[in-house]
Amino acid sequence: MFRILIIEDNLKLVQLLEDYIQRYDFETFAVKNFESVLEDFKRFSPHIVLIDINLPKFDGYYWCRQIRKHSTCPILFISARDGKMEQVMAMENGADDFITKPFDYDIVLAKINSQLRRAYGSYASNQVGGTLTLDGLSLDVGRLLLQHDSDKVDLSHTEVKVLYELMSQSENVVSREQLLEKIWDDEAFVDDNTLNVYMTRVRKKLSKLNIQEALVTVRGQGYRLIPNWGNRRNKK
Template structure:
């Protein structure tokens, strides 16, 4: 069974999440601090991580950063109500999603199902396409690798999927809701700011190498698209 790593130092929360994870047919791996989270991640084959921000030893941000150095495993950050900067910081360092306390366990499981379905759907789509290119940009799906002028650009799994979706439908405008449905799943409970944050981070990474012939363009009032100057 797929293993879900649950990282929280509140036993009442982990016990509830454990029961729901078991009912969904997953195997829970439960730890209570950041260092234990890293140890468990490297010990087990983890499919997804539920990661609280406020943790003993190492906080959730440090855990996420360290895991992102070697893995694109889906990470859902758990943040306190009203602390938007935690949500933004989590997305900036590579988290895939966030849950705000107090939360509904059924909502958490809906998020997990949506992410895992999206990963399976993306992997199926990737099997039919070896790579995508435009001008000096190349996206190698099997290797999960992106280069500009042959320089590798390190993207998270979600950023790569976002670029793949836009690049494979050049000049098509995707609304924020389109992108949420395609990449986060139709039962995603978050808001459009999640898309904006990922677009901002993706652009910043792509801008490390000049690419005057293309861009991730904002279509005001509509959304985003991959825009190539050769196709204007």
């Protein structure tokens, strides 16, 4: 049974969410003490998190960052803030998706199932597997890890899928449509700007491995990963 942690201070909405979600055999836990969100997360060990932006004490962005220090489980924001900036901030702070209030409960359930399939189910295991290596850059899919020389950086499930597509087709242009198709099985619900956010996150992860300017945007077409890090290492 999958466990879903709900971080939301609207008690009526929490009750409605739990009633609906539990019909489909999910186990839920709703945070009540908003000063100990991380403790509840560690204790409950959820497979997925639903979180609002506006919360007592600290906002959802803060708690998203704290959770990301300990887990790569899918995090879905649920918020009445429907501006592009709020959605971008959610993604940049580690979220996997954004649901705007008021929402259709069927869409919430569809997004939950979609994230669970990508993170834990057959979709995740069948799409990519093992370790992919490109000129000394190693992507460990199972461990959600990217390594170059002795440096390592942790990845989210979605970042793994982005890098897998780019590394497996290095130096070729990978279209935006192709990335969306491979990464999101519910593409109709995804704002195109979400991909921009993930590409920024992938660039940041590469930069932590001292890999700069390898991920190139090809205007009007997509993205290309150029394995230039080997040449730079040889020049040292």
